[in-house]
Amino acid sequence: MTVAADNSVSIEMQWSVIPPPLNDVTNNTGLHDIEENNNNNTQTAQTILSSVQKNDDPTLDTAGIDGTSVMDRSLISNTASESNQSQNSLSSYLSGQLNDEEEYHHLNSNSIDTTVTEATMSQLSSLTKDEDSTKIPISSAVASVTSETTTLSSPTLIVAQTPQHQKKITCESTTVDAVPCKRTCEEPTIDYRNDTVVKRARADEFSPSSSSFMTQPKDWCRRCGTTETPRWRGGPLGRHTLCNACGLRWKNVGCPDEGYNSPTYPPPELPPNMRPKTSLPKLRAPKPKITRPTKETSPKISEMNNSKATETSSDTAQDIKHIIINTPGYDELPKIPNNVLLRKRKQFLIAGLYSPTYKEIQLPTKGISTKRPPRVSWKKGAFNSDGSSQFRLPLPIHQGEFLLNTECEFSLPADILQEHYGGCLRQISNYTKIKTNIYVGRRPCKTDHQAAKCQCEVPSDEKTPGCGDDCLNRMLFYECDPRTCPCEDKCTNRRFQQKKYITDLEPFPTTHRGWGLRTLVAISKGELVTEYRGEVITHQMVKERMNTIYKGQQNFYFLDYGNGEVIDAGLKGSEARFINHSCNPNCHIEKWGLKGELFVGVFASRDITAGEELFYDYNFSTFGESGDDQLCRCDSDICRGTIGKKRRENAM
Numbered sequence: 014m015t016v017a018a019d020n021s022v023s024i025e026m027q028w029s030v031i032p033p034p035l036n037d038v039t040n041n042t043g044l045h046d047i048e049e050n051n052n053n054n055t056q057t058a059q060t061i062l063s064s065v066q067k068n069d070d071p072t073l074d075t076a077g078i079d080g081t082s083v084m085d086r087s088l089i090s091n092t093a094s095e096s097n098q099s100q101n102s103l104s105s106y107l108s109g110q111l112n113d114e115e116e117y118h119h120l121n122s123n124s125i126d127t128t129v130t131e132a133t134m135s136q137l138s139s140l141t142k143d144e145d146s147t148k149i150p151i152s153s154a155v156a157s158v159t160s161e162t163t164t165l166s167s168p169t170l171i172v173a174q175t176p177q178h179q180k181k182i183t184c185e186s187t188t189v190d191a192v193p194c195k196r197t198c199e200e201p202t203i204d205y206r207n208d209t210v211v212k213r214a215r216a217d218e219f220s221p222s223s224s225s226f227m228t229q230p231k232d233w234c235r236r237c238g239t240t241e242t243p244r245w246r247g248g249p250l251g252r253h254t255l256c257n258a259c260g261l262r263w264k265n266v267g268c269p270d271e272g273y274n275s276p277t278y279p280p281p282e283l284p285p286n287m288r289p290k291t292s293l294p295k296l297r298a299p300k301p302k303i304t305r306p307t308k309e310t311s312p313k314i315s316e317m318n319n320s321k322a323t324e325t326s327s328d329t330a331q332d333i334k335h336i337i338i339n340t341p342g343y344d345e346l347p348k349i350p351n352n353v354l355l356r357k358r359k360q361f362l363i364a365g366l367y368s369p370t371y372k373e374i375q376l377p378t379k380g381i382s383t384k385r386p387p388r389v390s391w392k393k394g395a396f397n398s399d400g401s402s403q404f405r406l407p408l409p410i411h412q413g414e415f416l417l418n419t420e421c422e423f424s425l426p427a428d429i430l431q432e433h434y435g436g437c438l439r440q441i442s443n444y445t446k447i448k449t450n451i452y453v454g455r456r457p458c459k460t461d462h463q464a465a466k467c468q469c470e471v472p473s474d475e476k477t478p479g480c481g482d483d484c485l486n487r488m489l490f491y492e493c494d495p496r497t498c499p500c501e502d503k504c505t506n507r508r509f510q511q512k513k514y515i516t517d518l519e520p521f522p523t524t525h526r527g528w529g530l531r532t533l534v535a536i537s538k539g540e541l542v543t544e545y546r547g548e549v550i551t552h553q554m555v556k557e558r559m560n561t562i563y564k565g566q567q568n569f570y571f572l573d574y575g576n577g578e579v580i581d582a583g584l585k586g587s588e589a590r591f592i593n594h595s596c597n598p599n600c601h602i603e604k605w606g607l608k609g610e611l612f613v614g615v616f617a618s619r620d621i622t623a624g625e626e627l628f629y630d631y632n633f634s635t636f637g638e639s640g641d642d643q644l645c646r647c648d649s650d651i652c653r654g655t656i657g658k659k660r661r662e663n664a665m
């Protein structure tokens with residue numbers, strides 16, 4: 014501090030020792046920042062002090078307090094009183110203008126960013142008496158800082174500002190009592206009083222005996238001193254005390270001879286309760302090596318038994334290097350030559366399972382050739398003229414070579430040929446067997462339409478059938494109703510109801526007519542052979558199906574149902590769909606009424622022998638316009654030449 018002749022006071026501040034910011038203990042970066050700004054602070058202090066002296070406006074303090082460094086007001090006042098009049102004027106100014114508690118608190122509340130420091134009077138006296146010295150050793154003032162700065166007796170003066178980086182230098186004397194705080198901090202409300210790490214770090218930093226403020230890293234290896242490792246590992250000194258390499262070494266090998274105190278960062282001596290529990294790694298005895306002794310080195314069993322007692326008493330677990338397998342009769346085992354492997358070496362196949370011969374595979378030594386392999390000629394056979402195979406892969410083991418070297422016409426196997434010649438190989442056209450007609454587009458008639466009551470007499474004996482050929486219902490192609498028929502159970506006019514069909518019928522492939530149907534049993538004349546069942550559709554549907562699903566086909570299964578409807582057995586039907594047309598048939602079609610619907614039956618026109626193919630004349634059925642032109646191959650003597658409707662001339 015220097016008092017000039019014009020009563021101006023100039024203070025030059027120089028921070029001999031500036032502690033690093035508390036929040037940057039480890040990297041020490043804040044120390045350099047403050048040192049660099051030291052000169053700026055000095056100049057700013059001078060400027061503000063001069064302005065304080067010259068400016069009579071008491072609001073100056075509140076107007077220029079943001080980001081200011083603070084100096085004790087009592088320091089200023091004592092300095093002024095002991096130095097000269099200018100200092101007295103400064104002190105009076107300060108005491109007069111700021112000797113108001115409210116104003117002080119107003120000042121302090123608005124200048125919460127200010128640093129409040131106090132120095133003792135003696136230090137100020139020693140400072141101010143030395144007029145040659147224009148530098149204030151803050152480090153010496155630091156030792157006598159008190160906590161009375163918040164009282165009115167020792168008001169605070171704002172003397173300096175740090176406009177360069179606008180970092181707020183704050184200090185709360187009530188927070189840190191013994192150590193002045195000069196740290197740049199954006200969070201002035203953090204209380205570090207109870208932070209032992211901070212206290213210890215600050216004490217170490219401000220300690221004269223400290224290693225010139227050497228900042229210790231957060232983690233360093235206690236063995237090699239490195240601070241960088243991909244992973245910190247635990248050691249005998251605790252967690253995260255060894256680097257990855259040293260930690261692995263300690264874990265696998267144990268404690269090294271040189272210990273774990275790093276020469277670079279000697280770890281502080283921890284209190285006893287914080288010392289890590291060090292436990293020496295358990296030294297394991299080396300695993301006993303089981304060796305198979307040779308005949309020369311293996312002792313006799315008797316010798317081993319004799320020396321067993323002495324060996325076990327004298328040897329320890331660590332001294333045991335070899336354990337000899339004490340197997341009775343072991344020395345009598347045959348000696349195995351050294352060049353013979355105890356375990357058989359795995360043998361790899363050099364050829365596939367389908368190879369007729371074992372061939373040595375010569376793999377290319379200089380890479381795989383990009384040349385296209387020669388084309389294989391199947392006519393040449395498996396091998397070339399020189400005996401080399403023209404195939405890269407082995408041939409099938411059994412018939413590969415034979416098949417390749419033998420040319421023959423394709424023929425079916427004998428069993429299949431036998432079925433083919435027997436006419437059993439043809440695939441029957443797919444259709445669905447149904448037990449009753451399916452009415453497409455309408456519902457079946459469920460009216461309780463009763464047939465007329467016949468006037469048949471009840472047969473006198475059991476041999477006489479009821480409702481025979483003279484039954485009125487029979488003659489009208491109606492089946493009798495069992496509820497009204499006088500013959501009751503003896504009525505024989507109920508064949509469709511009783512499903513008295515010939516069961517032994519068989520579809521078979523014909524030579525010229527496709528599939529046909531034959532009987533395996535003899536059928537008497539007039540007997541109901543089978544019922545022609547299928548989908549009952551309209552003529553319109555017939556046309557649609559002819560143009561769609563049956564387009565291009567030769568076989569048709571339409572049969573006139575009556576009443577403008579047709580039975581189509583192409584998709585769904587009975588075995589009657591296989592009966593072919595014949596101009597001289599052995600069966601005929603009859604339509605019988607029952608319960609309001611029609612039942613189409615194939616009846617025997619004559620006695621039919623077993624095995625005979627069944628035919629009926631399609632003339633009875635409407636086969637469509639195309640059916641007129643279809644050639645008939647019934648092979649009968651009276652064949653009309655075409656199937657379908659009888660021509661008028663033929664009928665004539």
Ligand SMILES: C[S@@+](CC[C@H](N)C(=O)[O-])C[C@H]1O[C@@H](n2cnc3c(N)ncnc32)[C@H](O)[C@@H]1O
Pocket residue numbers: 442525526527528529567568569570571590591592593594595643644645646647656
């Ligand atoms: C109801 S199917 C008979 C079963 C047929 N053969 C089959 O293989 O499914 C009628 C068709 O059989 C053939 N067909 C029936 N009788 C024939 C005959 N006498 N001559 C030639 N073809 C006949 C015709 O192709 C006719 O469209």
